[in-house]
Amino acid sequence: MSAVQARAALPSRKLIVVPYRRVSLAALSTNIVLIMLGGFFVLPMLWMLLASVDSNPGWAIKLPSLTLANFTDVLGTAGALSSFRSSLILAGTTTVVTTVLAMLAAYPLSRQHIPLKRSFMLVILFASGLPVSMLLVPVYQLYVTLGWLDSLYTTALFLAASSLPFAIWLLKNFIDAVPVELEQAAAIDGASTLRILRQVVLPLTVPGIVVTSIYTFINAWGAFLIPFVLTSSPDNQVGSIEIYNFMGSHGLFQFGDLAVFSLLFSLPVIVLYLVMSRYFSGAFNFSGAVRG
Amino acid sequence: MLAEVKFEGVHKLFGAETAVEDLNLAVEAGEFMVVVGPSGCGKTTTLRMLAGLERPSYGRILIGDRLVNNVAPRFRDVAMVFQSYALYPHMNVYDNLAFGMRAHGVAAATVASRVKETAEVLGLGQLLKRRPSELSGGQRQRVALGRALIRQPQVFLMDEPLSNLDAGLRVQMRAELSRLHERFRVTTLYVTHDQVEAMTMGDRIAVMDGGHLQQVDTPETLYDSPANAFVAGFIGSPRMNFLPGRITSLGGRTAIAFLGTTAALNAKSRLISDRMDGDVLVGVRPEDLSWRPAAGPDSTLTLRAEVDVVEPMGHEAYVTALCGGQTVISRFPPRSGVRTREQVELALNPDRLHLFDARSGETILQRPVAGGAELFRSTGAAWIGAQARAGPERQRPSTAPGVPSQSEEDVIQGGTA
């Protein structure tokens, strides 16, 4: 029943209406301030959008003389496409490795009684915050020794290692949210551990797995320093390094191409974020951390 | 500084849902008005509208003579005790009590003395430095009370303040609240779902159901003369027995046939119904249905019944029995010795019967109520006003189907029974 129908259903006795100001000053100013802030935030991004369809772009935001030439330019360049491919390999490998390992680790961490579990989790969280700068040198040395330099796959391994702590923490929290009683009930009903995992835990953890893998992918896609240090040949340059290279070559600036490239490079990540936000609504509730 | 409260034509809609419909209620200055009803009946919404936490969709709310619809809560001079107490968890008891006064810019010295006073009255003197998390439920409740008292507002609002307390504490606090009201006499609107609280504490009780005000009267009147079956069933524990019956006649007098027997109605009572021989709903309170051997001389009606369940309560026993194909509950003396499957005789005083319209639930029998000249007033469906003092307004549910709207004003002088 809509509001109109509800009102119509009220007795025909006269309804007393006391008028009031629908829009208060506070509400108005709040919204205006927000709109202004939003506008300011959008400015840098706007350049990229407008320049990508502009046949004669500069550094500033200006009305574009619309064209799709920039798009065809970029999409036709082998270098551009190969860097996308590299990014995909790097991010994809990282995500798969991270998610699988994190899942394997998070389940026992969540369910089993492991001594010193709390301290272990704290160490893990702390590890997520360690600066990559610190790890790069020893890892570089290690890779030199192992001959693992300049390979997207080995780079992905290290990227996975650095993404693993946070992924484990995330996934463990998601698994924690699945009540143990369900598994116990399944066990009483006679299910084996594997079956329990497959049919009880896994389906309920899917949102958590989705969130974790998307988060890992987004981070890996945008990774810069690690691939920058660990890869060198042009074939292995990921998209982020490609953009950097573009920016460095001053005289040869094709603003439009640059804008298009970064736009295309950013799109997958934005799409994935939108997908994730449907699953993600509870995860940023730091109620556990807040207590501590 | 006492104020009266008036709700005039108040409706509250949440989207398509009507939480409160056509509420007309007047609370007198200094009165303790209890608003009672099952969950979802709109009582909390009503309270919150008075506090200013919700805005009525239609209608007027007045505090004193002031129209407060557009007045923010902080300017209404009301104090509220929340069901969850809502104490400031990060402040100690002293600061919790002082918060309201400080918000109004009261001088520190005055604040100190008033806090001390209030703490004394409520027995919180030793707890001033503690935080809410360090207090027991009863202590927190008293701090919540103190926070409201200390502001000396025009109106007190209480939202089921006792429901989070254990039974013993609840009884204690009920008495405490009544004592406080006697002492300070602040106009109070008290919301609860517990009819025992309502009956014991209220000067008057407003019964609500489904967003509608069913009846507003003193506890005694609500008990003796409920306006409809809902009120009759809500007030009184154990619940009134509702039985199907028919209007008929017996020896020239109007009578009711129910439970396999026929009872003639008291000559002084009046039946308001457009069907002189139709189906009705008969109401019998368990306390009016007694065990024959223990019944008084007025219980002229005898019914045979078979005992089903006996629940000993210590001071009496609730006996569920099958009588005339219906299940009835009756109050028995504590050690009657009756057992399941036993055939017993139940006694009933026919003057204590309630009659309700089978479809609308409205009371259709006006009975003379013992104790002095009574004024009966009816507009349309039957409802019974209160006693000698200026009859409080009483609302009839506006959606009662099939009830003729008679414009006659019937005034009956009922003599003593």
Added chain:
Amino acid sequence: MLAPALALLGLLFVFPVLYAGYLGFTNLELVGSRSHDYTFTGMDNIVRMLGDYVFVKSSQLTIIFVVGSAIIGQSVLGMALALLLRRAVVPVRLVVGSIVIVAWVLPEVTAALVWYAFSQAGGTLSILLRNSTANYLVLTPLLIVSLANLWRNVAFSMLVFSAGLRNLPTEVLEAAEVEGASTWRRYRLVILPLMKQTIVTNLLLVTILNLSEFTLIYVMTQGGPGIETMTLPLYVYQEAFNFHQLGYGTAISLVLVLFGAVFSLLFVRAARNQV
């Protein structure tokens, strides 16, 4: 089941961490004789750092950057956004919220690029400030880089505070309203104190996250002009991979970790004191 994760972590995480702890005290270099024959040099690197004016400047820049852009900037703006969005009409909330979050989701390089464009001579900022020949990235590099970082990361604080605000007990806030508190008083005496835990948590996380910020600054300025934006992470990279001083570079990164630990301790201590 834990084994694979532990193995990977052990090899590529724990081992490097420990190894770094050792390397910081050596004279390892990337190429040349010292790339195989390197020795443990004790406190030499530390002595070198203390006398290195670039290191000192870099440390200062890092602290200014973290305090300005993260601790103050992101926390204040994040809180402001969370509070404002709470009261905004739904369309505004959705649109503005999404814009702020998209800025966060963009790959860092893209963020660096758009801010590069924004602050160049002839870029949007210079046009807004009516000085179209001014290259703000060169004129006020630390400021621009801090703003870019703020722009990019404020969504995180905003989300943390939004969650915290949603968890506030509504009845307590309503009680404050009924008791007569003005809006300002409600914020000062009820809302903010109740948010204290969330605020501390946020400060902690934000500091850790921003302390190691590399990509955004490097892509925009490479540390320049000169060493105007050479924060510690960038300095580590420069020393280790440009100047091949792997040992020294690692030592500097250890200092960075130390900074992080100190900040964390300070916050945790501060939070505990104000129980």
